[in-house]
Amino acid sequence: MRHIAIVGSGPAGYYTAEAAQKKFGDGVSVDIIDRLPVPFGLIRFGVAPDHQSIKGVARRYEKVALTDNVRFVGNVTVGEDISVAELQAAYDAVVLATGAPNDRKLNIPGAELEGVYGSAEFVGWYNGHPDHADLGPALAGGHVAIIGNGNVALDVARILSKTQDEFVGSDIVARALEWLMAAKTEQVTILGRRGPHQIAMTPKELGELGRLEKAAPYVDLSDLPEEGADALLEPGMRKSVTHLREFAAIPESYRAEKDIRIEFDFFASPKAIEGDGKTERIIVERTELDSELRSVGTGETYSIPAHMVVTCIGYQTPPIEGVPFEHGRGRFANDEGRILPGLYCVGWARRGPTGTIGTNRPDGYGVVDLVAEDLAEDSGKKGREALDDLLAERGVKPVTFADWKKIEEAEAARARDGSPREKFVKIEEMLEIMR
């Protein structure tokens, strides 16, 4: 029997478990350990609440979770309740699927002002992540600035701009929905330090901004390169840029009918955030591209109102004591997922925060091939038996998948009309339900 511990129950964790089952069949026993009492990581807390079809992939993970040789061990924090070294002693292979839950920091003056949030915090708030559920973001002012030109920036802009009706069918947490509906937002400015041809936004997500009930996007036509240049882009990017061209063609009279203007400000690099104790404005430097398409400041600066700022500039994997880490790239030091024989990483903890949910699948399968190469068939390690002994000694009570199903049922039972669930946002509430 091979014993595998996977740390993290998001997509990368479950694809790895699925791959281990396919590779080793009954000859493997997998424990998926998570610090939260609820599984699925990014699916529950990262994917936008109004993108339920993407969340459907959790059904595939559940199939894996419900098999006899895979176990969910929730509410256990690796690094606190148990160390990686202890896991390595108990299991033949330890796979870190811890994702990248921390915000990359925007290192400019004023970034610490009240009203400036990282996307992990802000997205975690509306998705009911226990770490961020109490955020109560500064939405009373009229202007919001979003920094970054990726899909997370689009998620944040869209969530800020939807009507109550447009949230029907979503699982946005009730408190966040109420807060958003009371907001006074008039303008959302999306700042990109490079140009329309350098965005990291995908067409489907960009297209959604053009179909909102109470908001309309604005792109300055003069920011767009000559139309012929789009032909050189790869097809997905070309579609995205086509959306930007459509936004540039929207008549001002149409925008005037809407409550919220979503303005794309390209070639705009944030230099400082200013305000009296809380953010009021953001100072931006106009940029241009150098021959390698990097943004270079022109020296011209201007100020835009910003009563709230959300930085959507990427995420970081937190290091774990004793595990080699590449600080520059914000991920575990690894070769194709192998940190050292017996210790591996997958997903964002391996590659950094890029790619879609599906990108994690080959990661998991690749790492399981390495596990097969590295390990003897039977090392005599005790796996879950050893983990259970250690946790019992320490008085740590793990949450099982059956416990989670009780939480899930209770969340479905209290959902508002049309919504799949009303999430519990406090760990204590979750534990109370399963008890």
Ligand code: NAP
């Ligand atoms: P991302 O795609 O890496 O985009 C980050 C953006 O931040 C880039 O535009 C980058 O600009 C900008 N940036 C970085 N540092 C900056 C700085 N100091 N000042 C100004 N701008 C800065 O990251 P993300 O949006 O967080 O998304 C993470 C991953 O999740 C991506 O792979 C994304 O596609 C995926 N995702 C997918 C979906 C979906 O499919 N629906 C939804 C959400 C997220 P430069 O290009 O100039 O570096």
